[in-house]
Amino acid sequence: MALLMEGLKEALLLLFRFDREVYGIIGLSIGLSFTSTIFSAIIGIPLGLYLGIKPFRFKKTFTRTIYTMMSLPPVVIGLLVALFLSRSGPLGSLGLIFTPTAMVIAQMILITPIILGIVYNDAKQQGPAIKQIGMTLGAGRLQTLKLLITEMRITLLIALVTGFGRATSEVGAVMIVGGNIKGHTRVMTTYIAMNSSMGNYAVAISMGIVLLLISFMVNTILYHYVTGE
Amino acid sequence: MNIQVTNLIKKYQDKTVVDMNSIGFLSGNIYGVTGDNGAGKTTLLKILAGLESHDLGNIVYNDQPLGPSLMKKITYLSQTPYLMRSSVYENIIYPLKIRNVDSKIIERKAFEIMEELQVAELRDQLATQLSGGESQKVALARALVFDPEVLLLDEPTASIDPATIEIIEEAIKKRNKLQNMTIIMISHNIDQVKRMCDEIIYMKKGKRI
Numbered sequence: 001m002a003l004l005m006e007g008l009k010e011a012l013l014l015l016f017r018f019d020r021e022v023y024g025i026i027g028l029s030i031g032l033s034f035t036s037t038i039f040s041a042i043i044g045i046p047l048g049l050y051l052g053i054k055p056f057r058f059k060k061t062f063t064r065t066i067y068t069m070m071s072l073p074p075v076v077i078g079l080l081v082a083l084f085l086s087r088s089g090p091l092g093s094l095g096l097i098f099t100p101t102a103m104v105i106a107q108m109i110l111i112t113p114i115i116l117g118i119v120y121n122d123a124k125q126q127g128p129a130i131k132q133i134g135m136t137l138g139a140g141r142l143q144t145l146k147l148l149i150t151e152m153r154i155t156l157l158i159a160l161v162t163g164f165g166r167a168t169s170e171v172g173a174v175m176i177v178g179g180n181i182k183g184h185t186r187v188m189t190t191y192i193a194m195n196s197s198m199g200n201y202a203v204a205i206s207m208g209i210v211l212l213l214i215s216f217m218v219n220t221i222l223y224h225y226v227t228g229e
Numbered sequence: 230m231n232i233q234v235t236n237l238i239k240k241y242q243d244k245t246v247v248d249m250n251s252i253g254f255l256s257g258n259i260y261g262v263t264g265d266n267g268a269g270k271t272t273l274l275k276i277l278a279g280l281e282s283h284d285l286g287n288i289v290y291n292d293q294p295l296g297p298s299l300m301k302k303i304t305y306l307s308q309t310p311y312l313m314r315s316s317v318y319e320n321i322i323y324p325l326k327i328r329n330v331d332s333k334i335i336e337r338k339a340f341e342i343m344e345e346l347q348v349a350e351l352r353d354q355l356a357t358q359l360s361g362g363e364s365q366k367v368a369l370a371r372a373l374v375f376d377p378e379v380l381l382l383d384e385p386t387a388s389i390d391p392a393t394i395e396i397i398e399e400a401i402k403k404r405n406k407l408q409n410m411t412i413i414m415i416s417h418n419i420d421q422v423k424r425m426c427d428e429i430i431y432m433k434k435g436k437r438i
Contacts, residue, residue: 129311130311132280132305132307133310133313135278135280135300136278136280136303136304136305136306136372137304137323137324137327137372137375138300138301138302138304138324138327138375139327140297140327147313150313150314151313154314
């Protein structure tokens with residue numbers, strides 16, 4: 001309990017001391033998570049909508065595969081991405097290992113199936129009825145797509161929030177592909193892990209509290225936007 | 230709009246669900262389609278609405294095959310209609326909005342149909358929170374507001390109280406007379422079919438009997 005209180009005190013100090021390094025870490029964390037969420041959404045949302053509505057062979061197998069991919073082990077993904085991007089790897093010439101770009105790639109691989117899975121699942125259930133309504137009321141293809149997005153807006157935002165949450169809380173993969181380099185690839189989660197291993201629990205807890213606060217703020221904003229409450 | 234169906238066959242895998250030699254639906258008439266469950270009534274209606282494809286045969290609407298412009302003149306109302314996550318009013322005006330109808334005309338037409346189906350007091354209520362009967366009236370209002378030439382109804386009054394059934398039947402008959410609308414209605418209620426329809430089509434195992 002004393003550690004938690006100390007952590008809370010430290011969190012406030014961290015925030016109000018306006019420490020450049022700390023704000024750099026927070027900014028990088030948010031920036032990377034935001035970027036990977038946007039790119040994953042660009043892939044996952046249209047694909048989820050399309051596959052959810054479209055009848056195709058092996059749909060049940062596809063569903064099971066997507067659900068499995070939603071729980072991909074981050075460390076394994078980190079390792080695979082690192083192997084591909086390392087100097088001796090097939091994509092080594094791009095020089096992406098230990099860069100924020102590599103971290104975005106790892107995060108994208110982890111959260112695209114989550115966004116895709118959430119959207120796909122709802123589109124599979126609701127999509128045909130919405131599409132039918134569009135068609136029977138005289139909507140064209142684009143109007144039907146717009147109707148689908150409007151009707152599924154809550155699901156789409158849930159998918160985005162979940163993806164963003166997973167990206168910000170991710171530690172294993174970004175640690176491997178980013179390397180936790182100070183001022184370059186150090187993010188909140190790797191900062192927490194590093195300080196925890198060094199025994200700086202108060203600092204680790206304080207950054208954890210900041211992470212929770214950011215997550216709470218993002219959820220509050222999106223909840224307000226979706227429900228109007 | 231006149232609809233002519235010739236040698237229509239629809240199969241699900243190897244099972245024939247609709248097998249119609251020849252059947253015509255004339256403009257301004259109300260047709261009742263009845264028969265046991267699994268007789269192919271809903272499939273027939275969905276094929277006519279362009280929601281399902283058919284394997285063989287020909288369907289023409291005023292001597293033309295079904296295309297995007299004709300689809301805009303046909304509407305289909307299911308037994309459990311989907312209402313959008315918005316107000317009753319927004320649901321009702323949706324077909325007019327996507328047709329870029331003038332806002333004053335939208336207001337007038339919505340008011341008329343809401344009065345006719347007695348849903349005016351529900352105007353600002355969230356459509357997804359309505360009772361079964363209210364939902365069906367709102368869905369019918371939405372289907373009628375853009376004056377379709379063909380109205381396809383799949384058990385529109387199933388599990389609905391008698392007072393609501395009367396309102397729905399009146400609205401259907403009124404529109405049929407006023408706009409010369411072709412109406413094809415599936416119903417298990419023989420009394421209702423006799424009461425409302427000009428012609429009754431009995432179906433069994435996909436065929437007209």
